[in-house]
Structure formats: C-alpha cells, structure tokens
Amino acid sequence: MPELITTIAFAILMASLIMVVVRLMLGPTLPDRVVALELIAAIVVGLIATYSIATEVASFLDVAIVMALMAFLAAIGFARFLEEGGARNA
Amino acid sequence: MPEFQSIGEMVAAGTLLLGSLLMFLAAVGVLRLPDLPTRMHASTKAGSLGAALTIIAVAVFMPEIPVIARAAATVVFLLLTAPVAAHVIGRAGYFVGVPLWEGTVKDALAEQYDFKTQKLGSGREGEDEEESGEVEGEESEVLEVSESESEVSESESEVSESEPVAEDSEDSEAEEVSEVEEDSEADEGSEPERDSEGSEGSGDSKKKDVTSEVAEA
Structure with missing residues (x-):
C-alpha cells in the first residue's frame, strides 16, 4: 500500500476524531456525549484498521474487534444508567 | 501519483479512503446537527458503514483466510450492534427528556x-x-x-x-411540578434549558410514582 493513501486516511480520521471530541466536550446532555463516545469508538476502529494496513500486521484486527465490543457494552450500560435514573444533565 | 502493486491494493485503497470519508461525514454530522436524534442519525449510519469499509479494506489488502475471517466477524458485529445501541440510546434520551430541536415538525x-x-x-x-x-x-x-x-x-x-379520583391527584401533582419549574426558572435564569430538564426529570419520577400507586390501587 502506498504510504500516501494511509497518510491521507490517517489525516481524515484524526480530523473527524477531533470534531467528535469537540462534540463530546460541548454536550449539552449526557446522551449526546454517549453518542459522541460511540462514534469515537467507531473512528478508533477505523484508525486501527488503517494502522493494520500501514504496518501490514493483521493481528491489530483483534484490537478492533475488542474495541467494537467495548463500545457496544458501554452504550448499553450508559442507556440503562440513564433509564434507571442517574445524573440527567451532567 | 501513488504506484499500486496490484488491483487488490487499488481496491483496498479506494475502500479505505471511502470509509475514512464516511466517518468524516459522520463526525461533521455529530458536530453540526442540532439535536440528539439527528446526531444519532449521522453517527449510527455513516459511522458504522465507515468502520465496516475500513475493515473490509484490510481484508482486501491481506487476502488470507484468518484475516478475512476476523474482518468478516468484525463487520458482522458492527452491523449487528450499531442499530441496537442506537435504539437503546435514543430511547433513553427521549424518556429522560432531552429537548428536541425547536424546528421539529412532528x-x-x-x-x-x-x-x-x-x-x-x-x-x-x-x-x-x-x-x-x-x-x-x-x-x-x-x-x-x-x-x-x-x-x-x-x-x-x-x-x-x-x-378516576387518582388522576385528579395526578393532575394536581403536575400543576405543582409546573409551579416548581417556573420557580426554578425564575431563580436561575442563566441556564433555562438545563433547569427545565432537571425539573422535567423530577416531574418524571414523581409521575411514575403516582402511576405506580394508581396501579397498586
């Protein structure tokens, strides 16, 4: 894979990561932040896949699987926390 | 121009860039759209498709059976869990009382x-x-x-x-809650959105209690 392609992909993914982190800081409500966290996990999965292509090491895909799993569990946990009556607006 | 060694590399490069651009699109949507459901609309669809495409790019770039198997497992997992997570978060957000965009039609x-x-x-x-x-x-x-x-x-x-007599009490409860809302808003006018949300939440729990009492009766 030419280095230019992976560099461009890394740049795009980092830019989107920064934008989502801005949304994570802004909020304004907890569900908004949870959505941002989920998208951050998806972008990190993309970063891991790009890194796996750049270094030609396929084992990084395992990390991507674990990342996706953790993101799903975190989303479910946050949603249950919200519905059972946790902090509403923080 | 970059030099590719095979057609597979070209396809992998194309899928990788497409996936990255889709995730960029999702990030722009999450940053710019006005309220929770529209933000989820951006992040769930474009985000999960972008992640799936980047992983497919890995599978195309390294066409070995273990890599393809793991990539397929990851893609299937992503596409299965993204709608579930979005549904659960959207449901929680709606019932918690996250304000919708003021331009919401229906x-x-x-x-x-x-x-x-x-x-x-x-x-x-x-x-x-x-x-x-x-x-x-x-x-x-x-x-x-x-x-x-x-x-x-x-x-x-x-x-x-x-x-029902119980509903009258419920209505009075609601009136009390609205009075409390007004008071809190009058006290702290700096952040009206958050105040109204908080009082909505307390009203939520109160009304849930009342409805449970009604159910017991």
Whole structure:
C-alpha cells in the first residue's frame, strides 16, 4: 500500500476524531456525549484498521474487534444508567 | 501519483479512503446537527458503514483466510450492534427528556404514548392535549356517517378523563411540578434549558410514582 493513501486516511480520521471530541466536550446532555463516545469508538476502529494496513500486521484486527465490543457494552450500560435514573444533565 | 502493486491494493485503497470519508461525514454530522436524534442519525449510519469499509479494506489488502475471517466477524458485529445501541440510546434520551430541536415538525411518539397510556410525563402535557384534540377532530370528520358513534366515543373519553379520583391527584401533582419549574426558572435564569430538564426529570419520577400507586390501587 502506498504510504500516501494511509497518510491521507490517517489525516481524515484524526480530523473527524477531533470534531467528535469537540462534540463530546460541548454536550449539552449526557446522551449526546454517549453518542459522541460511540462514534469515537467507531473512528478508533477505523484508525486501527488503517494502522493494520500501514504496518501490514493483521493481528491489530483483534484490537478492533475488542474495541467494537467495548463500545457496544458501554452504550448499553450508559442507556440503562440513564433509564434507571442517574445524573440527567451532567 | 501513488504506484499500486496490484488491483487488490487499488481496491483496498479506494475502500479505505471511502470509509475514512464516511466517518468524516459522520463526525461533521455529530458536530453540526442540532439535536440528539439527528446526531444519532449521522453517527449510527455513516459511522458504522465507515468502520465496516475500513475493515473490509484490510481484508482486501491481506487476502488470507484468518484475516478475512476476523474482518468478516468484525463487520458482522458492527452491523449487528450499531442499530441496537442506537435504539437503546435514543430511547433513553427521549424518556429522560432531552429537548428536541425547536424546528421539529412532528413528534409522533408523544402523540402515540399519550393516546395509549394517558400520560408519560414528558413535560409537554399541554401540547399533547391539543394534538390529541386535533386527532379526535380529524377522526370525527372522517367518520361523518357515524356521527352518533363518534359522539358516544367522545363522551366516553370525557368520562374516562374525569372518572378516576387518582388522576385528579395526578393532575394536581403536575400543576405543582409546573409551579416548581417556573420557580426554578425564575431563580436561575442563566441556564433555562438545563433547569427545565432537571425539573422535567423530577416531574418524571414523581409521575411514575403516582402511576405506580394508581396501579397498586
């Protein structure tokens, strides 16, 4: 894979990561932040896949699987926390 | 121009860039869109498709059986869990009382829940009653042939609204809650959104308690 392609992909993914982190800081409500966290996990999965292509090491895909799993569990946990009556607006 | 060694590399590069651009699109949507459901609309679809495409790029770039198997497992997992997570978060956000965008044209869920289970305590009771009244009017217009039946149903609905004693207490509870809302907003006018949300949340729990008492009775 030419280095230019992976560099461009890394740049795009980092830019989107920064934008989502801005949304994570802004909020304004907890569900908004949870959505941002989920998208951050998806972008990190993309970063891991790009890194796996750049270094030609396929084992990084395992990390991507674990990342996706953790993101799903975190989303479910946050949603249950919200519905059972946790902090509403923080 | 970059030099590719094979067609597979070209396909992998194309999928990788497409996936990255889709995730960029999702990030722009999450940053720019006005409220929670629209942000989820951006992040869930574009985000999960972008991640799946980047992983497919890995599988195309290294076409070995273990890599393809793991990539396929990851893609299937992503596409299975993204809708579930989005549904759960959206449901939680709606019931917690996250404010919708002020340009929202129609909140169909509010009408549905007010129609079936009397009250949900979402903090917009007045609007709900107006909307349900409109719905009844439309129905009577449609069913002009059976005017007597519609009159009967209207009287029934009036009875069901005024009948139970417990609901009167519920209404007074709601009034108290609205008074509390006004007080809190008057006290701290700096952040009206958050204040109204907080009082909505307390009203939520109070009304849930009342409805559980009614159910026990």
